[in-house]
Amino acid sequence: DADVTQTPRNRITKTGKRIMLECSQTKGHDRMYWYRQDPGLGLRLIYYSFDVKDINKGEISDGYSVSRQAQAKFSLSLESAIPNQTALYFCATSDPGTDPFFGPGTRLTVL
Amino acid sequence: TQLLEQSPQFLSIQEGENLTVYCNSSSVFSSLQWYRQEPGEGPVLLVTVVTGGEVKKLKRLTFQFGDARKDSSLHITAAQPGDTGLYLCAGVLNTGGFKTIFGAGTRLFVKA
Numbered sequence: 186d187a188d189v190t191q192t193p194r195n196r197i198t199k200t201g202k203r204i205m206l207e208c209s210q211t212k213g214h215d216r217m218y219w220y221r222q223d224p225g226l227g228l229r230l231i232y233y234s235f236d237v238k239d240i241n242k243g244e245i246s247d248g249y250s251v252s253r254q255a256q257a258k259f260s261l262s263l264e265s266a267i268p269n270q271t272a273l274y275f276c277a278t279s280d281p282g283t284d285p286f287f288g289p290g291t292r293l294t295v296l
Numbered sequence: 297t298q299l300l301e302q303s304p305q306f307l308s309i310q311e312g313e314n315l316t317v318y319c320n321s322s323s324v325f326s327s328l329q330w331y332r333q334e335p336g337e338g339p340v341l342l343v344t345v346v347t348g349g350e351v352k353k354l355k356r357l358t359f360q361f362g363d364a365r366k367d368s369s370l371h372i373t374a375a376q377p378g379d380t381g382l383y384l385c386a387g388v389l390n391t392g393g394f395k396t397i398f399g400a401g402t403r404l405f406v407k408a
Binding site for chain 2 (some may be wrong): 189191225226227228229253275277284285286287289290
């Protein structure tokens with residue numbers, strides 16, 4: 186089984202729809218992150234969580250929300266999707282002193 | 297705004313050639329990471345450099361952290377088609393909170 190799993194892997198939706206992207210990990214890490222990747226911009230941090238009761242905004246949190254349901258699960262929601270949220274979304278995990286580990290990504294297209 | 301500029305953005309070379317990718321910023325980083333990403337996959341960490349002037353080698357890949365910890369380079373010797381991919385640098389800022397800045401990446405294509 187993969188260490189970090191993201192579902193769905195691909196999603197096409199329409200403007201205004203609510204979308205949830207899910208991430209689960211078996212690495213036992215406390216820290217989890219959501220990033221988006223756009224061509225020419227690199228990865229940008231949306232939200233991060235250092236443990237189940239901790240949620241922090243990243244540099245581009247507007248239009249997004251997250252839920253840390255358990256140590257192993259961190260979901261990202263787009264309450265009302267818009268076309269400029271079309272991007273690759275990556276979940277990542279880490280712990281102090283360990284290397285960060287990225288999931289395989291979700292390709293989201295908002296029409 | 298803190299930026300991490302990577303150059304070149306795109307590189308297409310023949311198998312056996314050498315190449316260098318650069319990562320530059322005006323910010324001082326506590327550490328800098330290099331990742332490789334293949335299509336349909338997430339970035340995979342190659343190396344982390346921590347000390348100014350540090351050089352690390354990973355087979356044919358040599359990573360260097362600038363003395364002032366503002367820049368870094370990745371040198372590949374005798375590139376092979378298997379080196380094809382997107383190379384990302386990421387600088388970790390010691391701001392009291394969590395902040396990692398990613399460069400936009402260098403897309404490398406090595407032709408056989």
